Amino acid sequence: MIPRIGTGVDVHAFAAPESGREMWLAGLLWPEEVGLEGHSDADVVCHAICDALLSAAKLGDLGSNFGTSRPEWAGASGEALLVETIKRVQAAGFQIGNVSVQLIGNRPKVGPRREEATANLERIVGAPVSFSATTTDGLGFTGKNEGLAAIANALLIGS
Template identity: 55%
Template sequence: MSPLPDIRVGSGFDVHAYDHESPLRLAGIDWPGEPGLSGHSDGDAVCHAVVDALLSAAGLGDIGGLVGVDDPATHNAASTGFVRLALQQLAEAGFRPVNVSVQIIGNRPKFAPRRSEAEQVMTALVGAPVSLSATTTDHLGFTGRGEGIAAIATALIVRSA
């Protein structure tokens, strides 16, 4: 019988309030005409949750340990770069992603019309399948009141051969 592969699972969560003065970048793509998300970087809650899920799975901490919110170099930075940094740390620790699943919670933008595009962008970025889904909270809580977006990610990684 062959030994079981070293498979690990990690989860990540991120939330950002809407910022009507910024453009929206979510799941690595721009959403013209939608309010942006507040934050030191571009506020892409999907990318931030993915970073936390990948790092968590490998026992490498979280996004705060990877990039600081006080670092001028990350001010308004594209969060796709944070995903690349997390993937680099994963590789250095001897792991690679198998897949990532992300649930987006919010009233807007309407995600379904661009789901396929966002999945393609995130899959290319991560180098493994990324599935995205979206839901609302039926007008409950800050997302239901239209104050922001939350994202929950789960990453499956395996030790590289």
């Protein structure tokens, strides 16, 4: 069994408040927040995990698997994309060892829902997940409240 590590990054801009977009992060609805723009639900946490898993398995990236050229994935939930990614990774002969993902942005405040988000991600992924969040101290687009980013690392075990 050969361990393989992948890294994934995802970034989305906040939608206009009048857009009615819902905020989905870590597969959970955050009803007090305005959502993010995207082809799907723009769940940057789930998307970054997908990219990390696909990278480790040498299966491309989120765009090549579920991008805007694939209309059947328009409006898909981050959870649905993550479930399909896991199926593809397992079909390629890999098991997930663990995942670490960090949300980057000023809002929403993750602390009050960190345990819930972690448990939800572990339920979806079927392996240990570490979920954290940070800010950029007012720097860049996340610091100016223009959007959110997430970065993830995944460990796969397989041939």
